Amino acid sequence: MTTPRTADHPIDRQFLDRWSPRAFTGEALPAETLLTLLEAARWAPSAFNSQPWRFVYAHRDTPAWGPVFDTLSATNQGWARQAGALVVVLSSTHWTPPGKDAPEPLRSHAFDAGAAWGYLALQARLAGWDAHAMGGFDRERARQSLGLPETLEPQAVVAIGRRGDKSVLPDALQAREAPNGRRPLAGSIFEGRVGPAASGG
Numbered sequence: 001m002t003t004p005r006t007a008d009h010p011i012d013r014q015f016l017d018r019w020s021p022r023a024f025t026g027e028a029l030p031a032e033t034l035l036t037l038l039e040a041a042r043w044a045p046s047a048f049n050s051q052p053w054r055f056v057y058a059h060r061d062t063p064a065w066g067p068v069f070d071t072l073s074a075t076n077q078g079w080a081r082q083a084g085a086l087v088v089v090l091s092s093t094h095w096t097p098p099g100k101d102a103p104e105p106l107r108s109h110a111f112d113a114g115a116a117w118g119y120l121a122l123q124a125r126l127a128g129w130d131a132h133a134m135g136g137f138d139r140e141r142a143r144q145s146l147g148l149p150e151t152l153e154p155q156a157v158v159a160i161g162r163r164g165d166k167s168v169l170p171d172a173l174q175a176r177e178a179p180n181g182r183r184p185l186a187g188s189i190f191e192g193r194v195g196p197a198a199s200g201g
């Protein structure tokens with residue numbers, strides 16, 4: 001794969017090769033491949049090894065697909081309809097520590113679920129598929145149609161698919177169908193104490 005992405009410091013190629021395409025072929029994602037992706041997510045680190053991530057998955061052309069797909073924004077529906085599977089990433093806001101009998105709040109639930117999604121996305125690329133996270137979905141609708149209790153927070157819906165030709169996309173999205181870049185590392189890191197550029201933009 002050719003990509004304009006370059007790293008300022010040496011990293012494994014897989015971090016540059018993962019990106020979020022929208023053009024998918026509509027190919028079904030084999031059930032065992034999805035389990036491989038979720039297995040990678042399972043090995044993410046988490047506070048207290050609490051593993052607060054939960055995943056609701058839906059393969060295309062199955063009864064589970066509609067309720068998840070219908071939560072997506074119209075723009076996201078426009079391209080994600082060609083995905084092979086959708087995965088709703090949830091995080092549990094509470095956990096029960098060993099030796100305790102009541103759940104306690106878990107501050108890091110979103111952080112930990114984010115790590116798990118990152119692992120899933122990298123494993124998808126390694127397996128010849130691509131994963132694209134979406135924050136553009138109706139959280140209340142997801143809560144209702146997926147039967148989520150208060151303690152499970154929907155974080156993102158991930159479309160997983162086989163990368164296709166951008167001509168399948170609506171015109172407005174075709175121009176954006178390429179790997180993007182990153183601001184210089186210096187804009188994100190600070191020695192010892194944050195500088196004025198640390199928040200916002």
Ligand SMILES: Cc1cc2nc3c(=O)[nH]c(=O)nc-3n(C[C@H](O)[C@H](O)[C@H](O)COP(=O)(O)O)c2cc1C
Nearest residue numbers: 018019020021076132133134135136137156179180
């Ligand atoms: C939490 C989250 C929410 C996102 N929401 C959307 C979305 O609703 N629609 C979309 O097309 N892309 C969405 N993206 C994709 C980002 O725009 C993309 O990851 C970012 O531009 C970096 O590009 P890359 O993933 O190709 O490296 C989202 C990504 C994340 C992690």
